[in-house]
Amino acid sequence: MTLDLFLLQLFTGLALGSIYVLVALGLSLIFGLLTIVNFAHGQFFMLGAYVGAFTLGFTGNFWLSLIVVPIVVGGIGMLCERFLVRPLYGRGIDYPLLLTYGLGLILLELVRIIAGTQGVPFNTPRLLAGAVDLHFFFFPKYRLFLIFATAVILLALWILLEKTSYGLIIRAGARDQEIVQVLGVDIGRVWLIVFGIGVAIAGIAGVLAAPIRGVFPEMGVPVLVEAFVVTVVGGMGSLLGAVIAGLLVGVTFSFTSFFYPEMATLSMFVLMALVLVFRPRGLFGRAGVLG
Amino acid sequence: MSTTPVIATEGVGKRFGGFRALSDVTVAFYSGRLTSIIGPNGAGKSTFFNVLSGAFPPSEGRVLFEGRDITGTPQHVFPHLGIAKSFQITNLFPQLTALENVRLAAQAMKSRFDIWTKRETLSELKEKAEDLLNRVGLSKRRNDLAANLAHGEQRSLEIAVALASDPKVLLLDEPTAGMSPEEARAMMDLILKLNEQCSVILVEHRMKLVMGISDRIIVLHHGQLLAEGTPDEIRNHDEVRRVYLGQSV
Amino acid sequence: MATDSTAVGAIRNRGPLEGVRPAFDLIARQRVLFTILFLVVLPWLAPYKALAVNILIFGLFAMGFNLVYGYAGMLSFGHAALFGLGAYGCGVPIAKFGFPWYVALPLGVLIATTAGVVIGWFATRSRGIYFAMVTLALSQVVYYVVYQSIWLTGGEDGLRGVSVPSISLFGIAEFNLLDPTTKYYLILIIIILALWIFSRILASPFGAILEGLRENEKRAAACGYDVNRTRWFAFVLSSVFSGLAGALYAIHLSVVPIETLHYFTSAVVLMMTLLGGMGTFFGPFVGALVYLLLQDVVSVITVHWQLVVGCLFVLLILFFPRGIWGSLMHWLRI
Numbered sequence: 059m060t061l062d063l064f065l066l067q068l069f070t071g072l073a074l075g076s077i078y079v080l081v082a083l084g085l086s087l088i089f090g091l092l093t094i095v096n097f098a099h100g101q102f103f104m105l106g107a108y109v110g111a112f113t114l115g116f117t118g119n120f121w122l123s124l125i126v127v128p129i130v131v132g133g134i135g136m137l138c139e140r141f142l143v144r145p146l147y148g149r150g151i152d153y154p155l156l157l158t159y160g161l162g163l164i165l166l167e168l169v170r171i172i173a174g175t176q177g178v179p180f181n182t183p184r185l186l187a188g189a190v191d192l193h194f195f196f197f198p199k200y201r202l203f204l205i206f207a208t209a210v211i212l213l214a215l216w217i218l219l220e221k222t223s224y225g226l227i228i229r230a231g232a233r234d235q236e237i238v239q240v241l242g243v244d245i246g247r248v249w250l251i252v253f254g255i256g257v258a259i260a261g262i263a264g265v266l267a268a269p270i271r272g273v274f275p276e277m278g279v280p281v282l283v284e285a286f287v288v289t290v291v292g293g294m295g296s297l298l299g300a301v302i303a304g305l306l307v308g309v310t311f312s313f314t315s316f317f318y319p320e321m322a323t324l325s326m327f328v329l330m331a332l333v334l335v336f337r338p339r340g341l342f343g344r345a346g347v348l349g
Numbered sequence: 350m351s352t353t354p355v356i357a358t359e360g361v362g363k364r365f366g367g368f369r370a371l372s373d374v375t376v377a378f379y380s381g382r383l384t385s386i387i388g389p390n391g392a393g394k395s396t397f398f399n400v401l402s403g404a405f406p407p408s409e410g411r412v413l414f415e416g417r418d419i420t421g422t423p424q425h426v427f428p429h430l431g432i433a434k435s436f437q438i439t440n441l442f443p444q445l446t447a448l449e450n451v452r453l454a455a456q457a458m459k460s461r462f463d464i465w466t467k468r469e470t471l472s473e474l475k476e477k478a479e480d481l482l483n484r485v486g487l488s489k490r491r492n493d494l495a496a497n498l499a500h501g502e503q504r505s506l507e508i509a510v511a512l513a514s515d516p517k518v519l520l521l522d523e524p525t526a527g528m529s530p531e532e533a534r535a536m537m538d539l540i541l542k543l544n545e546q547c548s549v550i551l552v553e554h555r556m557k558l559v560m561g562i563s564d565r566i567i568v569l570h571h572g573q574l575l576a577e578g579t580p581d582e583i584r585n586h587d588e589v590r591r592v593y594l595g596q597s598v
Numbered sequence: 599m600a601t602d603s604t605a606v607g608a609i610r611n612r613g614p615l616e617g618v619r620p621a622f623d624l625i626a627r628q629r630v631l632f633t634i635l636f637l638v639v640l641p642w643l644a645p646y647k648a649l650a651v652n653i654l655i656f657g658l659f660a661m662g663f664n665l666v667y668g669y670a671g672m673l674s675f676g677h678a679a680l681f682g683l684g685a686y687g688c689g690v691p692i693a694k695f696g697f698p699w700y701v702a703l704p705l706g707v708l709i710a711t712t713a714g715v716v717i718g719w720f721a722t723r724s725r726g727i728y729f730a731m732v733t734l735a736l737s738q739v740v741y742y743v744v745y746q747s748i749w750l751t752g753g754e755d756g757l758r759g760v761s762v763p764s765i766s767l768f769g770i771a772e773f774n775l776l777d778p779t780t781k782y783y784l785i786l787i788i789i790i791l792a793l794w795i796f797s798r799i800l801a802s803p804f805g806a807i808l809e810g811l812r813e814n815e816k817r818a819a820a821c822g823y824d825v826n827r828t829r830w831f832a833f834v835l836s837s838v839f840s841g842l843a844g845a846l847y848a849i850h851l852s853v854v855p856i857e858t859l860h861y862f863t864s865a866v867v868l869m870m871t872l873l874g875g876m877g878t879f880f881g882p883f884v885g886a887l888v889y890l891l892l893q894d895v896v897s898v899i900t901v902h903w904q905l906v907v908g909c910l911f912v913l914l915i916l917f918f919p920r921g922i923w924g925s926l927m928h929w930l931r932i
Contacts, residue, residue, distance in 0.1 A: 095727050145916060151727055152673045153915055156872070159865060160911025167905035283738045283861075286731040294728065320746065327739045331720060334732065338723045402820075428822035440820070442813040453810045457822035460803040462831055467801050514822055 066195040067312045073201035075308020076208035080263035081281055082288035082300040083215070088256035090295035091231050092249055094143065094154040098162035099260050099285055100278030101169075106131050106261025107268040107277060108169060111178045120183035123265060124207075131261030132254040139253040144246070162278075170275045177274030204266055211262065212301065215255075219297075228252060287330045293343025303341060353416045355380040355518055355548050356401060356432070361410035363396050363572075370396040371407070371572040378518070383541070383549045385559035388569035389592060394552045395437060395522065397569060401550065402434040402520045403427040428457060433516035435507040437523045437552075443496035447487055447506050450495050451478035454513035481509040485539060501532040508539070519543060521551040525558060537562055556593065560584065568592075622930050629879040630797045634790055637883070647778030648850075649894060653886050654782070654789050655847050660870040660882030661796060662839030667868070668876030669800070670832040671812040675864045676717055676733030679740040680837040682859035684710035684844025686744060686751055689854045693759040694750065703845050710841020711834060713740065718833030722826050734861055741859040757854040775849075785846055792839060797879070799835065808832060812877075840867075869907060872914050875924025884923045 081103060088096050096102075106127045113123035138161060146153040186203050189196040219225035231238045231248055239245045264278070271277055288307050292299025307326045315322035333340060354377035363371040371393045378384050388394050400407045406421040413419065414430055427434070442450050455474045460466075469475075482488050485505040490498060495506060504524055511519055524540065525533035533555075540549060541562050553559045559566065559580075566583045568576040576586045583589055625632045637654065644650040663677050688706025691697035697705070721732045744751045751757050765773045765784065775781045799805055807828055810818045819825050848854050857863065866889070874885025896906050914921070920928050 089727070093727075095731065142912060142916070149919075152730075153919065155673065155727070155730060156868070157912055157915045160908045160915065163865075163904050163908030163911065165908075167902050167908060171902060171905070280738075283735055286735050290724070290728060290731060290735070323742055324739060327735060330732075330735060334720050334723050338728075423824075424819045425822055425824045428820070434820055436817075436820070440814060440817045442810050442817060444813055445809065449806075453806055454821040456803055456806060461807065461823060461828070463803045464799045464805075464835065465802055467798075468803055468806055471803060510817075510821065 062194045063316075065192075066197070067316050068309060069192075069195075069197055069205075070201065071309030071312030072305060073204045073308070074311055075305035076204045077263050077267050078284060078288050078308050079208055079301050079304030080211065080259050080266070081285045082292065082304050083212075083297060084256040084259035084263075085285050085289055086292070086295055086297055086300045087259070088253055089289075090297070091228060091252045092143075092154075093151060094158065094253075096253075096256065097155055097159035097282065098138075098165060099158075099257070100280070100282035101162040101165040102131055102135060102257040102260040102278070103264040103267075103281045104169065104275065104278030105134065105165060106264030107180070107271075107273045108173060108178070108264075109261065110265030110268055111180045111273045114180065115178075120185075124262070127261045127265045128258035131264075132258030135257035136250050136254040139250055143253070144249070162282075166275055166278070173275070175275060177272060180268040180273045182269040200269055204270075207266060211259065215259075215297075224251075284326070287326045290330050290340060291333045293340025296340065296342040299340055299342030354378055354413070355415060356550070357413045358401070358407075359411045359413065361397070361400055361407040361412065363393075363400060363405075364408045369572060371400070373410070374569070374572075374574050375410075376567055376574060376577065378548060378550055380517075380548050381544075382564040383544045383551070383562060384565045384567060385563040386550065386552045386567045386569060387554065387556055387559060388575070390554065391571075392569040393572035394554070394569055396572070398434075398437075398520065398522050398552045402432065402522075428514035428516065431515075431517035432520065433511040433514045433518070434520040435504075435511045435522060435524060437526060439500070439503045439507060441495040441503060441506060441510065444494055446492050447482060447495055447498065447502075447509075448475070448478050448491040450506060451481050451509045451513050454510040455481075458514055477513065478509075481512050482506075484512070485509045486535075501528050501536075504528065504536065505539070508543070512543070516547055518548045518550060521549065523552055523554065525553070525555070533558060619930050622926065625880070630793055633793055633880055633883060637786055637789065641779060641782050645891075645894065647782055649890060651778070651782050651785060651850050652890050653883070654785055655843050655850060656867070656870060656886040656890065657883035658789055658792055658846070659840050659843035660867050660874065660886050661792070662836045662841075662843065663867045664871050664876055664878075664882045665796070665799075665808075665839065666833055666836040667871060668878070668881070669805070669808045669812065670829060672722075672829055672833070673730045673868075674721070674733040674833070674836075675730045675861060675868070676721070676735075676737030677836075677840050677867050678859050678861055678863035679717060679737035680710045680714055680840040681844040681847070681863060681867070682744070682854075683713045683740060684841030685848040685854045685858050686757060686844075687841070688845035689757045689760040689848035690750060692762065692848075693757055699762045699765060699849065703842075703849070706845030706848065707838060707841045710844060711837050714834045714837025714841070715830075718830045718837070722830045722833065734864070737859070737861060737864060741856075741861075744859055745856060751854075752856075754856055756856050757848075758852075760848045760852050760854065762849050762852075781850065785850070788842070788846065792842060796839065800879070804828075804831070865907075865911075869911060869914075871921075872919070873910070873921050875921030875927065878921075878924050878927055881921055881923040885921060888922065 081099065085096060085099050088094055109130045110123040110127045113126045114120060142157060142161060143154050146157060182200050186200045188199050190199045190202060219229060227238060227243055227248055231245060288300065288303045291307060292303025307329060310325050310329055311322055314325035357377040359375050361371060361374045374397060386394050386397060399405055400412060403422060403424045411418055411420045414432065419430065442453065445453065452474050455477045456471065459471065459474065479491065482491050485508055487502060487505055487509065490502060495503065498506060508524065521540065525536050528536060537558055540551065543549060563580055566578065566580055567574065568583060568589050570592050575592065576583055576589050640653065641647050641650045644653065659681050663674065666672050666674050684706045687709030688702045691702040691705055692699065717733060717736045720736060721729050724732050745753055762775055764775055773780050773784055807823055811825060811828060815825055844858065847858070870885035870889045871882055872885065873888050874883065875881030893903060896903055918925055
């Protein structure tokens with residue numbers, strides 16, 4: 059394998075991994091603070107793609123849709139959290155999981171009803187079409203943009219969590235909810251916003267992935283599984299884990315599809331199995347966060 | 350008294366992330382004795398108890414049982430070795446009856462994967478459970494759900510459950526927690542009686558209670574071994590007196 | 599038949615409603631008998647026989663699932679793999695290799711159980727929340743593999759040609775499986791056997807351990823029970839029942855749709871168990887009945903059945919987590 063080819067596969071993997079990172083990040087964020095596994099996560103991904111497609115359709119502006127999507131999807135998420143998920147706190151870890159699964163089914167079917175079952179078109183924005191010469195190889199501009207956009211979102215999230223007082227509350231709440239409440243913080247508000255951010259990121263991932271994957275109602279179904287695999291590999295509740303694992307899974311997929319295409323989809327499961335054998339809590343998972 | 354301690358720790362330390370809960374605790378417990386572990390709040394008693402009882406392994410050092418290294422052995426193996434424990438915060442099967450709580454505990458020594466025999470045919474387990482409930486004075490409450498028992502009764506049930514495995518060593522974490530003085534007295538009498546059958550190691554933060562009944566006392570402070578000896582030796586120990594100054598002795 | 603008063607007696611608590619109690623108390627005590635009675639008359643109550651067969655099969659599937667979720671407290675989202683492998687494991691030998699039913703059926707169960715051993719091992723290495731995710735992911739692996747193996751399984755189109763037109767027992771009696779009523783009662787015999795075994799398991803020492811594990815895992819470990827291994831064993835047992843259900847499904851439909859392996863099927867069995875009442879003996883069949891009837895009725899009105907399922911999920915979780923039978927049992931304090 060030549061260096062050019064290696065780098066090409068690597069970058070392709072990073073682009074693919076970027077989507078995984080964003081989806082897993084949202085999932086881990088929600089779990090880290092709310093201890094909920096959002097089984098509707100894949101459908102929020104899909105919602106993001108649809109909202110983006112419609113915004114693009116109405117305004118013709120891709121960049122605008124990048125702004126509208128997190129707001130709308132986050133808003134829908136917050137509504138769901140407030141009225142559907144919130145009543146279940148304290149009832150046991152399975153209940154929110156099951157509820158979000160039902161929610162996911164509802165979202166999926168509603169989209170089918172509203173937007174039809176065939177899907178809608180989503181073309182790569184002209185500015186980002188074509189390929190760019192990266193000296194070793196030619197790389198699709200859009201995928202490069204994907205990697206870049208993900209990095210920007212990661213940076214924004216990092217700033218929010220590490221540098222703002224709000225982020226401090228979120229991090230503290232993830233460690234110990236009671237203390238945060240005792241200190242007078244309205245934990246309900248924090249949950250609302252964290253859930254909103256978590257699904258908003260999934261929504262952004264959806265619209266970013268749209269030019270590549272297309273936009274159709276079922277697009278979120280495999281995403282849930284992918285998000286789980288990445289989360290198991292990275293460690294539930296760990297944001298660093300989501301990033302590393304997401305990229306790792308993407309790159310693994312990329313290289314496997316080069317050498318052994320039929321095994322490509324299975325490669326991420328093999329990775330997950332290995333992690334479960336040698337380090338069940340995930341690469342960066344906290345021991346005992348699950349027990 | 351044999352020369353091999355029934356349980357011993359060598360240089361046991363425990364870290365939780367950046368926080369050091371225990372350092373370099375080396376201590377030996379001999380068969381047949383009733384040893385109490387005391388110390389002010391935050392001394393590391395519970396952590397030490399958890400290491401002794403197998404809840405988690407130490408970060409450094411070794412735990413030995415009858416001379417064998419059992420460091421890192423999983424929790425569920427301990428009763429099979431002969432080490433039974435009760436929890437500081439009552440930890441029972443809430444929706445099962447008192448009798449079933451003890452029967453199930455006794456069953457662990459006999460049958461763990463039997464999917465065919467009817468439970469009732471293992472009548473010796475039921476008899477044993479009845480006997481144990483009797484010993485801790487809970488016979489009348491045998492058909493009541495554990496969740497419905499009074500706090501003191503639940504603590505007694507915890508002990509019956511621990512005894513179900515016929516342990517050589519009984520580890521009790523603050524058995525009188527939340528009890529009135531009379532209840533605590535009764536509990537201590539029970540423990541003293543149990544000591545006739547097995548070694549007892551108990552964690553207590555009320556010094557007064559353990560002075561009268563212990564063969565030996567171990568004092569922990571800031572995660573380290575402060576003193577060790579007979580109740581009299583501990584009572585007159587300068588360091589111990591200093592540490593406990595201001596607290597009722 | 600095995601009647602179980604121990605398990606019920608151990609956790610029973612006196613409640614206020616005494617009027618209707620005796621009837622339901624009797625049902626709870628003689629649960630196997632009552633279930634059988636109910637299933638015997640079912641074909642005459644159901645709108646059509648094929649639906650009744652489905653209720654039998656999915657009831658069994660849900661029973662297997664209930665062992666893991668209702669009794670052992672582990673939320674599995676991967677039971678589609680066990681059901682589906684039971685179906686393909688029985689169907690492929692019949693359709694592709696001409697095996698007789700009495701070899702294919704146990705083969706299907708064996709394959710499903712093997713998958714249960716493997717999936718269960720990986721899944722029980724992770725606790726709580728992870729368990730659902732890992733079982734989902736691993737069952738999707740099965741889905742992908744079967745999907746790709748078009749030469750063997752028919753891939754996306756499903757497996758065709760699982761035809762078992764008749765069964766002859768020891769050369770004495772010949773049963774025509776094309777007659778729905780005959781098919782129903784033959785399958786019922788197998789289900790009754792399964793019910794009996796299941797009841798024995800619940801009444802066994804292992805059944806007591808599952809109860810304890812569900813109540814307080816930490817205490818169970820402190821008593822000397824290997825929690826992981828116990829859970830793994832429960833999962834394997836569960837896969838026997840769910841795999842058997844799948845094998846019967848293949849024979850019943852004469853085809854195996856690829857959807858049996860998709861995680862929506864895992865959600866369906868979960869829904870049935872929830873609907874009926876997890877941790878109750880009769881619940882899974884009640885749930886299967888209600889779900890399949892509902893699906894039948896709703897599918898005539900609208901094509902958006904999944905929307906109804908989703909709403910059902912949400913409503914159940916928010917307001918009736920105990921399910922139909924479970925709520926009944928609870929209100930009557932049985």
